Amino acid sequence: MRIAAGVVKQLLKRDPKTVARCLTLIENGDPRAKSILKELYPRTGRAHIVGVTGAPGTGKSTLISRMIAELRRRQKRVGVLTVDPTGPFSGGALLGDRIRMREHFLDQGVFIRSLATRGCKGGVASSIRDAACLLDAVGNEIVVIETIGVGQDQVEVKNLAHTIVVLVIPGMGDEIQGMKAGLLEIADILVVNKADLPGAEETWEQLRGLFGETAVPILKTSALENVGVGELVDTLEEHYGKLQTGSDRRDGGLEFSRSQVLSLLRDRLLDRLVQRIGAGSIEAWVEKVAERRLDAHTAAEKILKSAGF
Amino acid sequence: MAKKPRILIAKIGLDGHDRGVKIVARALRDAGIEVIYLGIHNTPQEIVSSAIQEDVDGVGLSVHSAAHMTLFKEVTRLLKKGKATGIAVFGGGIIPREDSRALKKLGVRALFAPGAPLEEIVEFVKRLPLGRRQKAKGSARGGSASG
Ligand SMILES: Nc1nc2c(ncn2[C@@H]2O[C@H](COP(=O)(O)OP(=O)(O)OP(=O)(O)O)[C@@H](O)[C@H]2O)c(=O)[nH]1
Ligand SMILES: [Mg+2]
Numbered sequence: 269m270r271i272a273a274g275v276v277k278q279l280l281k282r283d284p285k286t287v288a289r290c291l292t293l294i295e296n297g298d299p300r301a302k303s304i305l306k307e308l309y310p311r312t313g314r315a316h317i318v319g320v321t322g323a324p325g326t327g328k329s330t331l332i333s334r335m336i337a338e339l340r341r342r343q344k345r346v347g348v349l350t351v352d353p354t355g356p357f358s359g360g361a362l363l364g365d366r367i368r369m370r371e372h373f374l375d376q377g378v379f380i381r382s383l384a385t386r387g388c389k390g391g392v393a394s395s396i397r398d399a400a401c402l403l404d405a406v407g408n409e410i411v412v413i414e415t416i417g418v419g420q421d422q423v424e425v426k427n428l429a430h431t432i433v434v435l436v437i438p439g440m441g442d443e444i445q446g447m448k449a450g451l452l453e454i455a456d457i458l459v460v461n462k463a464d465l466p467g468a469e470e471t472w473e474q475l476r477g478l479f480g481e482t483a484v485p486i487l488k489t490s491a492l493e494n495v496g497v498g499e500l501v502d503t504l505e506e507h508y509g510k511l512q513t514g515s516d517r518r519d520g521g522l523e524f525s526r527s528q529v530l531s532l533l534r535d536r537l538l539d540r541l542v543q544r545i546g547a548g549s550i551e552a553w554v555e556k557v558a559e560r561r562l563d564a565h566t567a568a569e570k571i572l573k574s575a576g577f
Numbered sequence: 578m579a580k581k582p583r584i585l586i587a588k589i590g591l592d593g594h595d596r597g598v599k600i601v602a603r604a605l606r607d608a609g610i611e612v613i614y615l616g617i618h619n620t621p622q623e624i625v626s627s628a629i630q631e632d633v634d635g636v637g638l639s640v641h642s643a644a645h646m647t648l649f650k651e652v653t654r655l656l657k658k659g660k661a662t663g664i665a666v667f668g669g670g671i672i673p674r675e676d677s678r679a680l681k682k683l684g685v686r687a688l689f690a691p692g693a694p695l696e697e698i699v700e701f702v703k704r705l706p707l708g709r710r711q712k713a714k715g716s717a718r719g720g721s722a723s724g
Contacts, residue, residue, distance in 0.1 A: 285659065355607070358606060359581070361611045373623040382613050
């Protein structure tokens with residue numbers, strides 16, 4: 269499908285309506301999105317993509333708003349994607365992150381978009397990646413992605429961003445113990461937010477006890493009182509700087525591209541499989557597994573076999 | 578992934594009670610709609626700029642202030658200026674009948690009185706046409722890029 273030069277031209281002028289419209293095409297899985305991304309691809313790879321993750325209510329959106337202000341002072345244009353879960357039964361979503369970023373609504377150098385997961389995990393990762401690509405291509409020097417950081421989502425965000433910031437708050441003590449493995453795997457920077465609250469020092473010490481030996485920086489911020497934000501942005505830039513130099517760059521780039529290609533391959537292969545044998549026949553195997561008549565491994569094997577693999 | 582209705586819900590003007598708008602926002606979510614919730618004390622500029630970036634199908638505004646005429650007028654003017662008239666504007670609040678008529682002329686699609694049944698609002702939103710919100714400038718060959 270050919271996309272008229274007009275759309276690309278408007279995109280590169282950062283026309284907010286056109287950018288917003290293309291993000292919708294991406295969200296809806298519209299084939300036109302692919303053509304647009306293909307056209308823009310040579311212009312991508314310039315933005316620093318930052319993931320901000322942490323349990324609900326840890327202050328992600330409020331801190332991002334403070335980060336935006338600091339980044340704007342440093343003359344950076346900022347794109348923000350906030351991701352919230354779609355309700356499993358209703359299919360609806362209440363997207364309430366934008367409200368915390370009000371001070372940037374009228375700033376032409378900031379583009380904020382709320383996304384719902386729409387109930388399909390694999391799919392949403394590739395939509396977020398494409399959305400970030402678009403915001404990158406239209407000239408944002410930094411793209412920040414907010415996701416809830418509990419459960420399996422964490423692993424996903426790892427491959428979407430160059431730098432992952434994980435937020436914890438005072439009083440999370442035991443939870444932090446439990447999160448250790450997950451955190452170690454994904455965090456490039458750890459932040460104790462709400463450092464204005466009692467117990468921040470203890471939480472920070474606890475993290476140091478767990479991560480002191482690693483190179484992961486551990487910071488304290490108060491998004492409420494706007495403390496520690498400059499240092500956080502410095503640390504982000506440092507981390508990205510390291511990725512840009514030496515072998516890290518090549519490895520990082522390879523890893524990023526590999527995960528992108530593999531995740532797309534997974535999605536496409538699954539699509540083809542469904543096309544070939546029908547969603548209904550997969551569902552029939554699923555039911556057998558649910559009724560404990562068959563284990564999931566065998567079911568997967570049988571499904572592949574029936575599709576001729 | 579299918580298209581989903583996206584709606585921005587906000588309170589505009591100075592008064593600060595958010596119970597009513599929150600109830601509407603939740604009812605819409607429960608009806609399968611993606612709701613961008615913008616809370617209280619919004620200005621028309623903030624509403625319109627957010628509606629455009631979020632590419633919503635509609636904007637629902639709660640106004641409980643005597644300034645409703647000016648505020649709605651400003652929102653519709655800014656949407657027009659932003660060439661985003663495909664975004665439907667609807668509202669709630671205590672609005673005298675003659676003002677109500679004037680607002681409809683301005684392009685406000687529906688006005689719900691306080692205590693209007695939630696189902697009515699949900700039904701209205703569900704019937705809004707999807708994806709006609711804003712045209713991307715310049716169209717894709719063989720079909721417009723506006724979807
Ligand atoms: N005391 C204190 N409160 C904060 C701080 N940062 C955020 N908050 C408050 O914490 C609450 C949640 O903040 P959000 O920014 O919405 O948190 P979030 O992590 O984005 O929440 P979800 O998106 O719902 O997961 C709000 O009431 C904020 O005002 C902080 O540094 N100190
Ligand atoms: Mg948030």
